Amino acid sequence: MTPAPDSDQSPVNRARFDQQSADQQQNSDSGPFRKSIFHDSGFRWWHEVAVFVLLVLVLMVAQELVPGFLNPRSQLLLSRHVWEMALISLGMMLIIITAGIDLSVGSTMGLCAVAFGVSFEMTSSILLSCLFCVLTGFGCGALNGALISRWRLHPLIVTLATYAAYRGIAEGWSQGHSWSGFGASFSQLSRGRLLGIPYPGLTFFALTVIAAIVLWKTPAGKHLSAMGYNEKAARFSGIRVDLNRFLLFCISGTLSGLAAVFYVARFDTAKADAGEGFELDAITAVVAGGTSIFGGRGNVIGTILGLLLIHETRQFVGRYWGIEELKSIFVGGLLISFVLIYQFLRPSGQRV
Amino acid sequence: MTVRVFSSLRRIFPAVIGLLMLAGCQDSGSSSTGSQDAVAGDAESDSESADAPSSRSGKIRICLLPKIKGISYFSSCFNGAREAADELGNVELIYDGPTDGDPRKQAEMIEQWTIEGVDVICVSPNAPDVVANAMKDAREAGIHVITWDADGTPESREFFINQATAQSIGEGMVRAMVSDLGSETEGEVVIISSDATSANQNTWIEAMKPALEKSKLKLATIKYPGENSSNALADAQDVIRKYNQLKGIFGISSVSFPGAAEAVEQSGLNGKVLVTGLSxxxxxxxxxxxxxVKSVILWNTVDLGYLTVYAAESLASGKLKSGAMSLKAGRLGEKQIVGDHVLLGDIIVFTKDNIDHYDF
Known part of the structure; x- marks a missing residue:
């Protein structure tokens, strides 16, 4: 669990060297003006700072227009709406860092929810149903991972296929049926709070800390960025690219299963349409948080900021105008303008 | 030239960010003191009290939540609700709902209104179990919760504004179908419902089944296309192809009825397969x-919205309490209350002769 030694023998440094030389190439190509002061200072957090500023702006406007918007109690209560997406974004971030993508997470949640309902009907045990639900998620992720790493298929194609297939299986298996009546104590799993923070939020923070440690403090984290920067170089440097990729999809599937448990508990309903559209929401949050869709760059702080930005914008629009469909328009508009402004001001070499 | 402008902008950028961050620090500083207060408050009482002052304008804030926003059924209810709010004068009416009929969005909207501390929330739940927790939280926070158009779980609301009893709706539809077909006609009928979780449709189906058994018609199947017109159309086309003894289709939601009628018309079976239902x-x-279509069955939806707002206002101002036997509702006069159901009245059958007299 020690940081990778700072020698040129380390595969990561080699990968980073590739990237740096590519950057330099680009800089010298496009003249002196491309050389930004950001780049010179070596400060690597410009994207996070920019998202943070935008978030603060949104919060300030919201507090001005909706009195009591920033009240921490209501913020924490309404945070219930975001934790399932947050859990999924965590797995998504890890995959996007390796230049992959997982479009099947929402459908996996649907299949997990049905698995939950079916096993509850058979065993009427909440514990077994939760276990089965998470295992189903793991299985879905493992299948994705196996297809992608064993046959070297592109993650986009594989998960696009399983996106359709998992949802189809969920709908066929449940035949439109939905299960509910899991009891008040089970719904406390999503609605109950410790120190004001809902349990799913605590789960998310615990997992985020683990992800942050892995990304920043272990060789495994460096391997993931190396895979994203240059997969071929990573392979030649002895990084077990296929194994890592397989494990990442297992993690993403398991997180979807966990998110499905919270989702079922929150609405006291297990139905095949659980998690519809979550894959795109999660990708939006991750990308808004500064994870490069081309791989290599990304961190948990950015992802949390991206999640917060989307969640707070939705909440503000919902409370100020009270029109449901304005929410998505605003989130979309905000992201486009952010990416455009950032692209315009970005430090050279960093792609959004 | 442009390049130069870009680069100078880049140079200003850190300064701008610095300023904004300063503003941000001040802002988070003030909110963190607020958070300590709130934590202390949290320890004292665990009930989820609302943070906002209970009304911005001194008016009673009533939220009207339809199953799905933008379809003509609920828009006509909203017209009646607006009429009542204008008449009462002391009411601020908030009308919002999901555009896709997703009950989970309904639950999230109830949670948000609870935080805002509105006075009354009137819900037409698309799936009672999904919204029950949110409705119970709202009641614990001291907000009046009633259901209208569709009922929720009993402990989640104080009153249900009932448009017409399930018995009169279910039997009314079967009676219309039998008399339109001629009481001696034999054959199969199908029901095209809404979601399998819709409490309304399910109770109507339960009332229709015994009435159908007494007739010479046989119920072949029930389809659940959800609140989705293209699914309803596809389901109707399916049953037309599959059952060759088909005499009639019941479209028992305002979305599935026109869908079924469209399907019959497209397959050129007008007059051979009869469609009836609610819309x-x-x-x-x-x-x-x-x-x-020979008969359309419905209640007066404008009056339903009107009565709902009157009931909500009476609850908030203390005129209506549990155990009351009747409710004064403006131009509708005294309305009877049975148990915790406020009754609107009976169904209306629209036919060729009277349908042009109604506009909703």
Missing amino acids: TPNDMKKFVQNGT
Whole structure:
């Protein structure tokens, strides 16, 4: 669990060297003006700072227009709406860092929810149903991972296929049926709070800390960025690219299963349409948080900021105008303008 | 030239960010003191009290939550609700709902209104179990919760504004079908419902089954396309292809009824397969005029919205309490309350002769 030694023998440094030389190439190509002061200072957090500023702006406007918007109690209560997406974004971030993508997470949640309902009907045990639900998620992720790493298929194609297939299986298996009546104590799993923070939020923070440690403090984290920067170089440097990729999809599937448990508990309903559209929401949050869709760059702080930005914008629009469909328009508009402004001001070499 | 402008902008950027961050620090500083207060408050009481002052304008804030926003059934309810709010004068009416009929969005909207501390929330739940927790939280926070158009779980609301009893709706539809077909006609009928979780449709189906058993018609199947018109159309086309003894289709939601009528018309079976069910007269006028549909069954939806707002206002101002036997509702006069159901009245059967007199 020690940081990778700072020698040129380390595969990561080699990968980073590739990237740096590519950057330099680009800089010298496009003249002196491309050389930004950001780049010179070596400060690597410009994207996070920019998202943070935008978030603060949104919060300030919201507090001005909706009195009591920033009240921490209501913020924490309404945070219930975001934790399932947050859990999924965590797995998504890890995959996007390796230049992959997982479009099947929402459908996996649907299949997990049905698995939950079916096993509850058979065993009427909440514990077994939760276990089965998470295992189903793991299985879905493992299948994705196996297809992608064993046959070297592109993650986009594989998960696009399983996106359709998992949802189809969920709908066929449940035949439109939905299960509910899991009891008040089970719904406390999503609605109950410790120190004001809902349990799913605590789960998310615990997992985020683990992800942050892995990304920043272990060789495994460096391997993931190396895979994203240059997969071929990573392979030649002895990084077990296929194994890592397989494990990442297992993690993403398991997180979807966990998110499905919270989702079922929150609405006291297990139905095949659980998690519809979550894959795109999660990708939006991750990308808004500064994870490069081309791989290599990304961190948990950015992802949390991206999640917060989307969640707070939705909440503000919902409370100020009270029109449901304005929410998505605003989130979309905000992201486009952010990416455009950032692209315009970005430090050279960093792609959004 | 442009390049130079870009680069100078880049140079200003850190300064701008610095300023904004300063502003941000001040802002988070003030909110963190607020958070300590709130934590202390949290320890004292665990009930989820609302943070906002209970009304911005001194008016009673009533939220009207339809199953799905933008379909003519609920828009006509909203017209009646607006009429009542204007008459009462002391009411701020908030009308919002999901555009896709997703009950989970309903639950999230109830949670948000609870935080805002509105006075009354009137819900037409699309799936009672999904919204029950949110409705119970709202009640614990001291907000009045009633259901209208569709009922929720009993402990989640104080009153249900009931448009017409399930018995009168279910039997009314079967009676209309039997008399339109001729009471001696034998054959199969199908029901095209809404979601499998819709409490309304399910209770109507339970009332229709015994009535159908007494007739010479046989119920072949029930389809659940959800609140989705293209699914309803596809389901109707399926049953037309599959059952060759088909005499009639019941479209028992305002979305599935026009869908079923459309399917019959497209397959050229007007007059051979009869469609009846529940929808607003405006949506069905063209089908009634060309003979695909002979009877449309519904209650007065404008009055339903009107009565809901009157009931909500009476609850908030203390005029209506549990155990009351009647409710004064403006132009509707005294309305009877049975148990915790406020009754609107009976169904209306729209036919070729009277449908043009209604506009909703």
